[in-house]
Amino acid sequence: MGKDIYKNITVKPIAGSLGAEILDVDLKNLNEETFNEIYSAFVDHQVIFFREQSLTSDEYLAFGKRWGKIHHYPYMKGLDSHPEILEILKTENDTYAFGNVWHSDGSFTEIPPKATMLYALELPIAGGDTLFSNMYEAYNTLSDGMKKTLLSTRGLNVGDQPLASFSGAKSMNQKDPGKTQVRTYHPAIRTHPDSKKKSLYVGGHTIELESFTKDESVPILNYLKTHAIIPEFTCRFRWREGSIAIWDNRCTQHYAIDDYAGHRRRMHRITIMGEESPY
Numbered sequence: 001m002g003k004d005i006y007k008n009i010t011v012k013p014i015a016g017s018l019g020a021e022i023l024d025v026d027l028k029n030l031n032e033e034t035f036n037e038i039y040s041a042f043v044d045h046q047v048i049f050f051r052e053q054s055l056t057s058d059e060y061l062a063f064g065k066r067w068g069k070i071h072h073y074p075y076m077k078g079l080d081s082h083p084e085i086l087e088i089l090k091t092e093n094d095t096y097a098f099g100n101v102w103h104s105d106g107s108f109t110e111i112p113p114k115a116t117m118l119y120a121l122e123l124p125i126a127g128g129d130t131l132f133s134n135m136y137e138a139y140n141t142l143s144d145g146m147k148k149t150l151l152s153t154r155g156l157n158v159g160d161q162p163l164a165s166f167s168g169a170k171s172m173n174q175k176d177p178g179k180t181q182v183r184t185y186h187p188a189i190r191t192h193p194d195s196k197k198k199s200l201y202v203g204g205h206t207i208e209l210e211s212f213t214k215d216e217s218v219p220i221l222n223y224l225k226t227h228a229i230i231p232e233f234t235c236r237f238r239w240r241e242g243s244i245a246i247w248d249n250r251c252t253q254h255y256a257i258d259d260y261a262g263h264r265r266r267m268h269r270i271t272i273m274g275e276e277s278p279y
């Protein structure tokens with residue numbers, strides 16, 4: 001950490017475990033070399049942040065498409081003008097904050113998103129930060145016995161659990177609430193295709209371990225979910241309007257803090273498809 005291996009960007013870590021701000025970059029004007037360095041910083045730091053960006057939805061989407069194909073969220077519709085962009089909106093009257101549980105986006109889909117980008121448009125005066133946790137560290141710090149057990153099992157990841165709570169997300173644009181069921185088994189430990197490192201792939205959407213009884217898997221999963229988010233593995237991002245975060249769903253989890261009741265927060269999210277099922 002701290003060694004500057006980048007020629008076109010300045011990378012400033014924001015915590016000891018993961019997360020870095022990329023300084024002095026205008027995402028509207030990126031040549032190939034700078035984009036490749038940003039991608040390297042994303043792989044190295046797992047979540048990267050940009051400040052003071054000013055992008056139209058067309059420009060934001062064009063930037064998103066440089067990362068890969070767009071992943072569509074199964075439960076909510078995107079903007080009418082840009083269906084690939086999901087508006088995450090909590091108004092003064094809403095009671096449900098989208099993403100207010102530790103999770104890796106779309107882990108319940110067959111090919112989960114590799115990356116998510118979030119662009120802050122309107123924020124409460126205080127609060128509404130997002131936490132991130134490092135799933136390489138979560139894996140590395142498990143005992144050899146637990147690693148061995150988890151390496152030979154898969155987790156059942158379920159996306160339909162929060163649907164009941166979506167009734168509190170009145171300002172978001174739901175697709176067939178309650179009808180879409182997405183459940184998928186993925187390895188409990190996955191290997192990152194770029195870094196080749198192993199990470200824990202058990203999060204808020206994981207409800208069972210394959211070939212374990214429910215009575216056996218629930219306490220193991222509870223342990224893993226608590227272990228995965230110890231403060232030393234985390235960083236916290238304080239948003240400003242115009243900030244953009246891009247996180248790697250293959251090696252992180254995140255949590256949207258809901259501490260701004262009675263205030264408004266509006267973000268635009270683009271998720272980028274993975275290139276393969278987790279392995």
Ligand code: SIN
Binds near residue numbers: 098
């Ligand atoms: C999400 O989980 O995608 C939303 C995170 C946030 O709003 O901070």
